Amino acid sequence: MGSMSIWHWLIVLAIGLLLFGGKGKISDLMGDFAKGIKSFKKGLADDDASAQAPAEPKTIEAKPGEPVATVDKSKTAG
Numbered sequence: 891m892g893s894m895s896i897w898h899w900l901i902v903l904a905i906g907l908l909l910f911g912g913k914g915k916i917s918d919l920m921g922d923f924a925k926g927i928k929s930f931k932k933g934l935a936d937d938d939a940s941a942q943a944p945a946e947p948k949t950i951e952a953k954p955g956e957p958v959a960t961v962d963k964s965k966t967a968g
Contacts, residue, residue: 894902909916
């Protein structure tokens with residue numbers, strides 16, 4: 891009971907081959923994971939940069955004596 895039988899060793903060997911066999915599946919998975927994290931961080935940095943960028947001030951050009959804007963009083967509350 892204390893030692894592992896041949897079936898235990900075959901199962902362990904099969905799991906080891908699945909994980910580490912072939913073209914290095916673990917390294918491919920970790921590489922894809924790292925790319926995902928990098929693109930996520932880049933997306934967050936892009937959002938922060940666009941949120942912190944000051945908006946350009948709008949210039950309003952009006953001729954002397956002309957009203958700058960008109961207010962539609964039917965749409966205002968009160």
